[in-house]
Amino acid sequence: MSLSCAVAWDQCLSRIKDSINPQSFTTWFEPITPLNLNNRNLTVEVPSQFFYEWVEGHYSHLIDRALLDVLGERATLRYSVALDSKGAPDLSEIPSIDENKKQKRSEKKTNLIDRYCFNNFVEGSNNQFARAAALAVAESPGKTTFNPLVIYGGVGLGKTHLIQSIGNFTLQKGGIGNVLYVDSEKFTIEFINSIQTNKTTEFSSIYRNVDLLIVDDIQFFTNKERTQEEFFHTFNALYNAGKQIVLSSDRPPKDLVGVEERLLSRFQWGLVADIQAPDLETRIAILQQKAQQYGIHLERAIIEFIATNITSNIRELEGALIRLLAHASLKSQDISLDVTKNVLRNLSHQKKKNVTVEEIQRIVSDHYGIADDLLRAKTRKQEIAYVRQIAMYLSKELTKNSLKTIGLHFGGRDHSTVIHALQCVEKQLQVDNTLKKDFAELHKKIEFSSN
Ligand code: ADP
Ligand code: MG
Numbered sequence: 001m002s003l004s005c006a007v008a009w010d011q012c013l014s015r016i017k018d019s020i021n022p023q024s025f026t027t028w029f030e031p032i033t034p035l036n037l038n039n040r041n042l043t044v045e046v047p048s049q050f051f052y053e054w055v056e057g058h059y060s061h062l063i064d065r066a067l068l069d070v071l072g073e074r075a076t077l078r079y080s081v082a083l084d085s086k087g088a089p090d091l092s093e094i095p096s097i098d099e100n101k102k103q104k105r106s107e108k109k110t111n112l113i114d115r116y117c118f119n120n121f122v123e124g125s126n127n128q129f130a131r132a133a134a135l136a137v138a139e140s141p142g143k144t145t146f147n148p149l150v151i152y153g154g155v156g157l158g159k160t161h162l163i164q165s166i167g168n169f170t171l172q173k174g175g176i177g178n179v180l181y182v183d184s185e186k187f188t189i190e191f192i193n194s195i196q197t198n199k200t201t202e203f204s205s206i207y208r209n210v211d212l213l214i215v216d217d218i219q220f221f222t223n224k225e226r227t228q229e230e231f232f233h234t235f236n237a238l239y240n241a242g243k244q245i246v247l248s249s250d251r252p253p254k255d256l257v258g259v260e261e262r263l264l265s266r267f268q269w270g271l272v273a274d275i276q277a278p279d280l281e282t283r284i285a286i287l288q289q290k291a292q293q294y295g296i297h298l299e300r301a302i303i304e305f306i307a308t309n310i311t312s313n314i315r316e317l318e319g320a321l322i323r324l325l326a327h328a329s330l331k332s333q334d335i336s337l338d339v340t341k342n343v344l345r346n347l348s349h350q351k352k353k354n355v356t357v358e359e360i361q362r363i364v365s366d367h368y369g370i371a372d373d374l375l376r377a378k379t380r381k382q383e384i385a386y387v388r389q390i391a392m393y394l395s396k397e398l399t400k401n402s403l404k405t406i407g408l409h410f411g412g413r414d415h416s417t418v419i420h421a422l423q424c425v426e427k428q429l430q431v432d433n434t435l436k437k438d439f440a441e442l443h444k445k446i447e448f449s450s451n
Helices: 005-019 022-028 048-072 099-108 128-139 157-172 182-194 200-208 226-239 261-269 278-295 302-311 313-328 337-351 357-368 384-397 403-409 413-431 435-446
Strands: 033-038 039-045 076-081 093-095 148-150 179-183 214-218 244-250 271-274
Touching: 005 033, 005 039, 022 128, 033 076, 039 048, 039 384, 048 076, 048 313, 048 413, 093 384, 099 435, 128 148, 128 157, 128 271, 148 157, 148 302, 157 179, 157 214, 179 182, 179 200, 182 200, 182 226, 200 226, 214 226, 226 244, 226 261, 226 337, 278 302, 302 313, 302 337, 337 384, 357 384, 357 403, 357 435, 384 403, 384 413, 384 435, 413 435
Parallel strands: 039 076, 148 244, 148 271, 179 214, 214 244
Antiparallel strands: 033 039, 076 093
8 A cells, every 4th residue: 555645644634633732733733744755754844943843842742643543553754854944955854753762751651751850940939839849859759748749720830840840850860769640631541441441450550659659630530539539549558658749730639629538638738839820020031941942042022022921821921932933933034023023913813803892791691691781780789790790801801991991881880890890800710610610611602702
């Protein structure tokens, strides 16, 4: 059977597409051109060296899997770099996966990713405490009182990076046997599989024979009773043997509704440390560090522009930088402040289209089953006021209107009322999971609204 090169690559792409988000796919896979297929060696062209490194560093596991599916065992991918960023041709071929690296990967089976280490984890006031605790644990796993160490915080704030750093640090330092990282979703799926295949004993023994167990995103355990029970026994076995346990969660353990009490109390035996959103200085420091890591120089003004415009989390900060680099390397453009503004503008357009306050009012009132003119009416009835506050909050978040204008849209209320609403909702969002869910749904509805 001989598949043409384009068809083979196309089939790989359709597999890869299913596993990553659309924006990453557009950024990193659409620009790749298939060049040649020789036996099972597929050669593709990438726009730049940076591009190659990024794809190889982040997606090689997906590519490997797709190649295996499409071309079978021993299939390889070679990259050819079309032009470097200055436009000079460089057709040197870069082997896809260095064999050593592949070997090492399978030998360790720690599920750790090398690039998550303390060295490139930027310290800021938002993560100082968590980082110090993580480092202490990494230096003497199982020997501090921080057992378990639980790191919690919102998405994209560095939890995975930090807890993986602990694993990588202990491995490099040596002196410790087995390290295993797993996210709780994988733990759950493997556990269920092991029940179905009568292999629970094997499953248990894998997790109970490590010296450092790192479990990411334990909020995924909520309402999964049997998995929780299994994890309870794993926890006890490790804890009693003086082994180190490190956990991460998107909220403080005490707020993990749907997790058994006996586990919750164990989660709090050691140390619980939070990571907050980074402040401006930390965002700047992170961008500087990332730029350096990617080997590019960015003017201070550019870094500051990104850091002041992207405030929510570090993953988005990184996403913006990568998008900028990809853009510049695709177009062989130098990164100027104008280019940056353009790229970021496109990013935020993608995220927020021009939604109006009226539209938000309509969607929010519809969601809560009230008439939308009540949002503009004088009534102070509690349920109405609550929905009104949510609509005000979303109006501030998703439109460019000033507080004053937003107040006018809500029956001529003044801007201090709007500020009060924003503060109430902000506070409530920290503690109220139902509201968080509502918000996720409302965002979706607004995003897909036809107007
Ligand atoms: P979480 O697990 O909390 O959702 P991640 O650990 O996946 O977040 O972090 C998202 C991205 O931001 C990762 O690429 C990570 O390397 C980066 N990152 C987070 N915090 C820092 C930091 N303090 N310094 C450098 N990079 C960071
Ligand atoms: Mg994570």
